[in-house]
Amino acid sequence: MSREQMSSTETVAAVGATAGYGLSGLVERLRRMAGPPTFGELNALLTGVEVTADELRPYVSFKEGTYARHRVHLGPHAELLVLCWRPGQRTPIHDHAGSYGAVRVLRGVMWETLFEMEGAEGLLYQSGREWTPGHVTGADVPDIHQLGNPDVSGRDLVTLHLYAPPLASLNVYKVGRTESTSTLWMNSWNPTI
Structure with a gap:
């Protein structure tokens, strides 16, 4: 497993991106890609984007009971x-089934809890960390x-998520189990796409 936190302009420059583009500029970069971005490019693209309140407004709305997902x-x-979370809302424990992100x-503070599959012991807690505005975190497969x-x-x-390839499904896990307990297909499970 490869986990990274990226927040430097050196990372952006390393993949040939220019810092300071807005949300529409990020979408345009994604449209022009000839193939899937690398893991490093994903992180660099989110590091370089400067999202304004006006650009974000159409994608910010909340749901009661579960977080809301808005496709940009x-x-x-x-x-x-763009994902919008009320206090106490969280994802199930999951992987991205072959996509990296x-x-x-x-806006706000995001808590990330990491888990590791440990043979016969099954899924175990590994670590947790808090992310504040401006921070970018990424995870390679698995x-x-x-x-x-x-x-x-x-x-x-409010968080901005970039996945490559696009998410088709998520595998859901429970602590102590040695395999996923279910699969959520993104075309059928989509809180507010």
Whole structure:
């Protein structure tokens, strides 16, 4: 498993991207790609984007009971989403079933819990960490984690997610189990796409 936190302009420059483009500029870069972006390019693209409140507004709405997913772009090589979380909302423990991804915190605080499959012991807690606005975190395949808004003060969380290839499904896990317990197909399970 390869996990990275990226937030430097050196990372952006390393893949030939220019820092300072907006959400529409990011979508245009994704449309022009001849093939799937590399793991490093995913992280660099989210590191370089500067999302304005006006650009973000059409994608920010919340649901009660579960977080909301709003698709910004779906192409043959990548998918870009804005996720909106009320306090206490979180994903199931999951992997990305062959896709790799990057997440940038736009507003609020995101909690990420990492898990590792340990043979006969099954899925075990590995570590947890908190991400604040501007931070980009990414995970190569395989990665089993859970994301959420741990905030108890009532603050909402808004995150930007970039996946390559586009998410087809998620495998869901439970601690102590040696294999996934179910599969969520993204064309049928999609809180507010």
